[in-house]
Amino acid sequence: MILIGALIVAGSNWYLVRSIRTQFVAPSGAAVSNAPTASTRNVAKPVIALMPKAKGDPYFISARQGADSEAAKLGIELLWDGPTDLDPAKQNEVVEAWITRGVTAIAVSVENKQAISTVLRKARQRGIKVVTWDADAERDARDFFVNQATPQGIGYTLTDEAARIMGGKGEFVIITASLSAANQNEWIRYIKERLTQKYPDMKLVGIQPSEGDRDRAFAETQTALKVHPNLKVVMAIAAPAVPGAAEAVKQSGRRDVKVTGLSLPNMCRPYIKDGIIESIVLWDTVKLGALAVATADALATGRLKPGDTTLDAGPLGTFAVAGDEVLLGKPFVFDKSNIDKFNF
Numbered sequence: 001m002i003l004i005g006a007l008i009v010a011g012s013n014w015y016l017v018r019s020i021r022t023q024f025v026a027p028s029g030a031a032v033s034n035a036p037t038a039s040t041r042n043v044a045k046p047v048i049a050l051m052p053k054a055k056g057d058p059y060f061i062s063a064r065q066g067a068d069s070e071a072a073k074l075g076i077e078l079l080w081d082g083p084t085d086l087d088p089a090k091q092n093e094v095v096e097a098w099i100t101r102g103v104t105a106i107a108v109s110v111e112n113k114q115a116i117s118t119v120l121r122k123a124r125q126r127g128i129k130v131v132t133w134d135a136d137a138e139r140d141a142r143d144f145f146v147n148q149a150t151p152q153g154i155g156y157t158l159t160d161e162a163a164r165i166m167g168g169k170g171e172f173v174i175i176t177a178s179l180s181a182a183n184q185n186e187w188i189r190y191i192k193e194r195l196t197q198k199y200p201d202m203k204l205v206g207i208q209p210s211e212g213d214r215d216r217a218f219a220e221t222q223t224a225l226k227v228h229p230n231l232k233v234v235m236a237i238a239a240p241a242v243p244g245a246a247e248a249v250k251q252s253g254r255r256d257v258k259v260t261g262l263s264l265p266n267m268c269r270p271y272i273k274d275g276i277i278e279s280i281v282l283w284d285t286v287k288l289g290a291l292a293v294a295t296a297d298a299l300a301t302g303r304l305k306p307g308d309t310t311l312d313a314g315p316l317g318t319f320a321v322a323g324d325e326v327l328l329g330k331p332f333v334f335d336k337s338n339i340d341k342f343n344f
Helices: 002-024 058-074 088-101 113-125 151-166 182-198 214-227 241-252 265-274 285-300
Strands: 047-051 077-080 105-108 129-133 144-147 170-176 202-209 231-236 258-261 277-282 310-312 318-322 325-327 332-334
Touching: 047 058, 047 088, 047 285, 058 077, 058 285, 088 105, 088 113, 105 113, 105 285, 113 129, 129 285, 144 285, 151 170, 151 182, 151 202, 151 231, 151 258, 151 277, 170 182, 170 214, 170 241, 182 202, 202 214, 214 231, 214 241, 231 241, 241 258, 241 265, 241 277, 265 277, 265 332, 285 310
Parallel strands: 047 077, 047 105, 105 129, 129 144, 144 325, 170 202, 170 231, 231 258, 258 277
Antiparallel strands: 277 332, 310 318, 318 325
């Protein structure tokens, strides 16, 4: 009985050892690692954090459509957050939260370049890739800027449109977003440059802020129409400001005053068809949002590096890279002849 018991114990031990060995040794006899394989491990998705100037602005809502679509194609996690209104302090607060979370890359449409650049530098120091889009920060605070069009191209196109409408002479006013908005101020600089170079008989008689609000643009335009009786054009260079200015002109009954500027086709369509808005200048905002995500992902994965002259963004297209700027393309002029071809 003792001998039989010993044989049973020995057999059990042999079977146990063989079972354990089978789990860790391949059939060929090569050792099998207990680390997960490429097909079984859970690889964390890159996290791209995208910030608009104001979440409720239709301009940025349309950009988010492209961003969401591109993130789905790339298989990345996209965070979308920012101020509800134009608020540089809130932008800083959100970036700080993203740094704490340890996101892969941050892409910001900057409201105030001086205000946000310090926290963006902090993100870079923590190893987070930083992209700006739509409006830039200080150059050492980010890796690349996704530029919807050059400030010169936008400023010159806006001025040329106003000149066409006015016949190259007369008074016009600008309704901007905020007086501290970095991109609008760059456009205004080139508007003034174009006036000096090409249109000496055109006079810019005022620059008023709308704070990105349609009602504020309406009120500022009403005031401008009263203060400047010889006004020929209202140039609004923030998306909600254009229909706001157009409504003020419409209610004034001043058919001698036309509106132009920078806005979205869907926001301006009724006024364009009524002849109040003569034209708007813009770019494909949906594609801009997609390119911001694609650029951040390419930077994070090493497919975009300093010195590159092009960015291959797959189905989205190939884009020129000028220094540290990824260029979406040239501005586009929307008017009565083409407005119904677009839906954003």
